[in-house]
Amino acid sequence: MNPAQRALPSILAEQAERARARMRERCSPDDWQRWQSEWARYPHPEHLDLMLACSPFVAELLCRDLRPMLELLTSGTLLRSLDEQELQQSLKAKLAEPELDLAVVLRRFRAQQMLRIVWRDFTALAATLETTRDTSLLAEACISAALEYNQRVLESRFGVPRGRHSGEAQQLMVLAMGKLGARELNISSDIDLIFVYPEAGTTDGSERSLSNDEFFTKLGQSVITALDQVTAEGFVFRVDMRLRPYGESGALVHNFSAMEDYYQEQGRDWERYALIKARALNGSAARIEELTTLLRPFIYRKYVDFGVIESLRSMKQMINSEVRRRALQDDIKLGHGGIREVEFIAQCFQLIRGGRDLGLQQRELLPVLDECAALGCLPGDVVAELKAAYLFLRDSEHALQGYRDQQTQHLPQDSLARAALAQVMDCRDWEEYQEKLRGHRERVAEHFRDLIAAPEDDVAAEAQDLDLWGEDLDAKSLAQLGYREPELSVKSLLELRDSRRVIELQVQGRERLAEFMPQLLLACAENEDPDTALARVLPLVTAVLRRSAYLALLLENPAALDELVTLCAASPWIAAQMAARPVLLDELLDRASLYNAPDKTRLQNELQRQVARLAVDDLEAQMEALRYFKASHTLRVAASELVGRLSLMKVSDKLSWLAEVILEQVLALAWHDLVAKYGEPARQRSGYGFAIFAYGKLGGIELSYSSDLDLVFVYDAEAQGHTDGKRSIDNSLFYTRLGQRIIHILQTQMSMGQLYEVDMRLRPSGESGMLVASTTGFDSYQRESAWTWEHQALVRARLVAGDPQVGEVFYAVRQRILCQQRDQAELAVEVLRMRDRMRAHLLPSVNLDSDHFYLKQDRGGIVDIEFMVQYAVLAWSHRVPQLAQWSDNVRILETLGQSGLFAAAESEALIQAYLAYRSAAHQLALQQQEDAVPAAAYSEHRAAVIAKWEQLFAPYLASAEALGFEDTQDK
Missing domain, CATH: 1.20.120.330 (Nucleotidyltransferases  domain 2)
Known part of the structure; x- marks a missing residue:
């Protein structure tokens, strides 16, 4: 039921009646007459009593001056949302009036728009996310107006700030943080900002010049004053600048270079959380991209970063201490199961996996939760509960703040405010509201505990009883654990402990290693051959010493550590793969997926989901994603084979399907790249006009773990045709370059190695022949020139990617050649x-x-x-x-x-x-x-x-x- 349609309880009805009387008393006769005329046309008359009863803020605005409300009614904007351009144009029109006072215009504009926003929220004319979006757009419009106005004033005195090296005009860029950055601002929120500009230099004033730093500091101070200062008209938005580099003790503005140096050298974990939602509100597209590129490596690690969970625990402990100290248990943001815990859950996965799963690099919370479900980070039912709780809590936050336009998330104590909150939240009474709230908070708290709960203490306690890494490490300790060759294992451990790589570690890295090694030794002790298991895992430990987040992953997930030890003990090939590609540790987190290699359709769907998050023009990112995809799924097949879940035939099927799916994507990438340069080749039919045929093991669906690919490329297009791009080339050259690009994508060595080694020697005329054969050329070669061994190889030829119509021509040739009568x-x-x-x-x-x-x-x-x-x-x-x-x-x-x-x-x-x-x-x-x-x-x-x-x-x-x-x- 709409809250406005629910009958007001007597305490609220009386409040509404008193507010009506004050409106009538304080309103001029002309305004009251206009009000009655306009209000008679409003389609929801019940809304007025709800607003007068449940928002003293709105009641006071109406009592003070009815004209802003009349403007909303006559324009129809009370009944709809405003888009970004419309809101900005509305403010610009008010600022165009002669003899304006910026502070007065901004404050009156904010009051009118907050009247509209609160009205629409409380009466359920606007959904939660519309309210947060509209409030954010209002803040952005006010910031933009204050920035433009004050920059004009300062430039008239000091000239235009210019870059020292480029000579280009410089602009103060406003970086919106937190909820404003995500356009999730609440009704009475402060706004977290950071001021930044691209390049140091000076202004070009003829009479007086300032450094860019001085100019933009003055400009930043003016913007803050225009927004934050409380006057007789109130304020616009409270401005919080504490998230800037060095916090309150730091400079108010920084240039790009200083920002980059700070985050590279001194950035802390909480600043990574803060920057997830960061968004530039102004600046050219090129400058915004430059700033985003500068910040991204600090926020999102390329590897899976479970180290953030420990910092999240620390942050949450600090919040809990503050909650207890300030008695904030009834705070729906910071308290038990509150908004902050939902945000932490989403941000935690963003920081853990966002460097690799680009779909997590979003600012808005609900889409991030959906992405967590799509990636399998969280079960779908958990995400549904978190989303429902988040929306309920945010609605409650709006009801609390819209009551008196105060920045509060604390549940009220007086009966009138409680009744108003329950009414806006569409509850019969305070008790029903509390029951709903309790359910949501309990579910959020449970899911949050599941995420940040420390691993079981049993293993840690056992590790403390034995000296498994300290100065007294000796063979006796390992022998007690069941190691068969403890002296040899201790020697390896001491070599690692005393190695330069360990000695040169930073403090956090050494501490994390000291915490991890006893857990590893205990996990290896559970294996049948502890010494072999340890010897095979130690190269991985050495490989990740400088990226100790991988050790954090294993510390946070003891089951993953057990899986690692088990697999490495069972197969030195897997151990070598893990040491060469530590990012594969992420695959150990989900045992169900690890031992469940998907079929071809699921492989295709999963790969499409992964590459869809990448820019199709970012070939390097696409190639890295393909390499991870191949390595992770090859690991799944090997693990499944080791535990007996896959027969030989199934193993070969899975590995062959994996290669086929990758070849399909490689062809699509290469095609897109070539078409962008040269246009499409002339051909009579749709499709690529090009196909990839596998011989050997892939052709026979018998691929193994380290097989290379025997490939032949064939095309079917107009012999004298050309591509239709500005840089036109003939068809044969286009398809030759397409084949070269495919080989490049497959064989280029990157951080995760190459996709496959490619052998093209089975093509017509072998190494001396054309890289790509036409269908007619392939046919004539097979009929007239091919050797017997080439016909033998043709037995195992099979279409694995590309145009099915080319495949039909190829198969017709193959059938005819193989079926010809021989001596x-x-x-x-x-x-x-x-x-x-x-x-x-x-x-x-x-x-x-x-x-x-x-x-x-x-x-x-x-x-x-x-x-x-x-x-x-x-x-x-x-x-x-x-x-x-x-x-x-x-x-x-x-x-x-x-x-x-x-x-x-x-x-x-x-x-x-x-x-x-x-x-x-x-x-x-x-x-x-x-x-x-x-x-x-x-x-x-x-x-x-x-x-x-x-x-x-x-x-x-x-x-x-x-x-x-x-x-x-x-x-």
């Missing part, structure tokens, strides 16, 4: 020659003793199975075209068995051997070991493969040996 004897000899050449080139010579079986290149290994499959496709696809349908070995082997070309038992034996070999290779890769196993380990599988090889190629072995290999030239 089986000649084909067999070519396959055997290629296999022997590969084995001689790639098989380690140590294998001559036969103690080991090399899974990939040895006789009866992976490549033998692949060659048999490729031979079968090339030899028999003209009879069984279904063989050419697939690019992966397992489904081709299944088709061979189903068609009778291989015995069913033989096909199944080869499939099982192939899967077993690849599974073992995956596990060895995770252990960073070469793909060799004891010779007897896979003897049955190996025997089955060798038997089929000999049965398949026995008739041709003699011919191959007779031909020899000395005359065969590598292509």
Whole structure:
């Protein structure tokens, strides 16, 4: 129910009646007649009694002078919000009047607009966020007017301030902080400002010159006086300048250079919180961007920064002490479960993750909470509760402040004010309001406690009982914990502790390391092999010493530390990945996600969400985001495989899907970049006219953790066509540069390494051929020039990104080439020659003793199975075209068995051997070991493969040996 439609209780009805009488008594007959005429047309007559009863501030304004209200009624602005331009134009019109007094005009304008804002808020004509926005726009209009007026006055005396080096005119920029910065100002709020200007210099006055610092200090003081000074007309806005560098003891204004030096060298955590909402109210777009770029690195760390939680605890403890000292328990802002706790929750996630998740770099609180839900930082139901509580608390704040235009968040004690608050909040009585308020505050407090609660103390207590990092660290302490080689582990710990990197740490870094190391040692002690676990985690610790926020992440999340130790102990490959990319520690926070690698559709959706937050023109940021995306999802796949949640086939599927999704995005990025420079190439159909085809492991959907990508680029566009941009180039050059840009994006080394190593040697004519082939060129090459081994490679070719229509042309060529009839004897000899050449080139010579079986290149290994499959496709696809349908070995082997070309038992034996070999290779890769196993380990599988090889190629072995290999030239 609208609060104005709820009957007023007697205490408020009497208050309204008394206010009506005062209005009539103090109003001139002409104004009263106009009032009755205008009010008769107002569509909500019940609003007047509500406002007179629930806002003595509004009642006093109406009693003092009805003309501002009459202006609102006649203009219709009482019934609607004003946009930014309309509000500023309205104020400018009043300032254009002759012989104006700036202070008087600003104060009267503020009074009229606050009358409108409070009226619309209390009567529910305006929602919460409209009230905060309108109040913020009012403040901005007043600041702008005061700034422009006083700058004109000062420039008439001292000239225009100019930059010492640039000579350009300088402008005082007003940085709005806090709620004004986010346009979330409350009804009777002060405004937090910082004054800044771009460049030092002097004014160009002919008679008297000032330094820019002096000029802008005078200007800042004049603006403050115009807004803050209390006169007979009241004030405009209370101005708080304490958030500026060095606080109250610092200069009133700073130039950009001084600002940057301060935040780089002396900025504190609470200032990072304060600057989250900072927004320049004036200045050119270039200057605003320069200032934003200057501040952003201080506010948002590139890495996940859990160190802010400890500072948040400290800030909250200080607030709690102040609440107790000043008896502010009934303060809905600072008290238990109040507005500040909701703000802290949002800002905490902004500072923890905002450097990487750019969607969190917003000023408004509610969108930030929505982003927290989208990122999985907070559950959706928690965000819904926080938003509902925030809106209820802000509405309560407006009702409190709009009562007498006082800056208060304290619940009232007298019965009249309580009745007014309950009425505006649409509650039957004070008790109902208190019940609703209590529920919201309890929920906020619970979620806030969950966020900043200190980790369990059990582990910390255990660490204190043993000297696990201090001067008395020795092997005995580790032995007590179950370390098997304590002397070796202590040696590693002492090397770290006494290293230059640790000695040179700042105090906070050393303290955090001293707190972390005992927790790490205890976590490793829970592992089956504590010494190995410790040895594998220590490189990560060394890597993050200067970025101790990563240690804070693990201290704040003991479960994440346990996951880190478990994964590193299980796989040195994972340990190396974590040490090289500590940002991946963030993935350990959500165990459900860590051990749940998504399917292709979810991968596409997640990547789109991540890159959508980045400027499409910011190629470096896009490339960094892609690298994190790949590394984080590869970690999820490896973790899932280690704990047995993913079979070999699923692992390869997940890694292949990941590569495909990344290639799709890389192509989109490269396309956008090239089209922006040259325009789009001429082509008869929509789409890229370009496609990426994978060969090898990705083509066969068999990608592993460190596989490179064998790619071929093909385009289909008008041969003589050109791009349609101002810098037009021909189609073939455009697509060549597109391919080059794709390779650049994939292979460039950045802070998180490269995306993939790319091998383009399987393209037509190999390294001597064009980087990008046309569809006609690809067709003619495959028909006329390709070698047998290139047709073998074509078996595993597959479209992975780009234009499906180009894919259709490619697949038609592939099907035709693979299904052409061949001389089986000649084909067999070519396959055997290629296999022997590969084995001689790639098989380690140590294998001559036969103690080991090399899974990939040895006789009866992976490549033998692949060659048999490729031979079968090339030899028999003209009879069984279904063989050419697939690019992966397992489904081709299944088709061979189903068609009778291989015995069913033989096909199944080869499939099982192939899967077993690849599974073992995956596990060895995770252990960073070469793909060799004891010779007897896979003897049955190996025997089955060798038997089929000999049965398949026995008739041709003699011919191959007779031909020899000395005359065969590598292509």
